Amino acid sequence: MELELAELAGLAASAVVSGMATAGWEGARQAIGELWRRVHPERADTVVAELGETRDEVLVARRNGDERAELELVGEWQARLRRLLVANPEMVPELQRLIDESWPAAREEEPRAGAVTLTANASGSSRITMSGRDINITKG
Template sequence: MEAEMVELARAAGAAVITVMATDAWERTRDGVVALWRRVSPSRADSVAGELEATREDLLTARENGDDLAEQELREEWAGRLRRLLRDQPEVAAELRRILAETAPEPQEAGAGTVHLQAEVSGSGRVYQAGRDQHITER
């Protein structure tokens, strides 16, 4: 199997798991199930159930801070997608399309995590913002 297909399967497995805990989950699940329905109709319903079970496992792992379980889920789906690509290499373009449509939006350039903390006493004021802030006082 070409290294490109292995990398695609790894990226797809990671993307599927990452998207499971986002608003894009249903669209991603539907795309993956539709892919399976096209190449292996008898397995499509089973794959849909396995995706839902994996999502439950992922949410539990995240709730418990179990990074190892989350990594195992990524590897499990990377393996499933690698085997699908091995048996049906013509679905690579469709899998790439699904990934492109469901990938989380990239953060704006320069965006990052901001932690703000302030203490005020007396009649002091605090103005905090993670981005632009305009204050007009008279």
């Protein structure tokens, strides 16, 4: 379940951060603010203000061509959304609905991820299989 929550949170975070640099910014801000209002109304205004700060950072990152900074912001919001879903699993269908209705293109895109570095050491007759994403292994 934790993996599914992280995946859903990543999809939403990617859509929200990407939307911050577009005309869809207000919708993204409102949608995320509503999620927090439902479970933590006392923190919703703070979260909405932080979304505004994130938007400023996204705009600067895009202006400077700093994709890494934007990916870090996606990671930050993914973690926040994942924690929200872990603590309030009843919000999963609501976030899913928001993605489907507000950001349908997010389903077609892969969530953004940062760089992955994999390192392995093998000895003897070891076999190492590493993947940064999907992998299919067949014996032949």
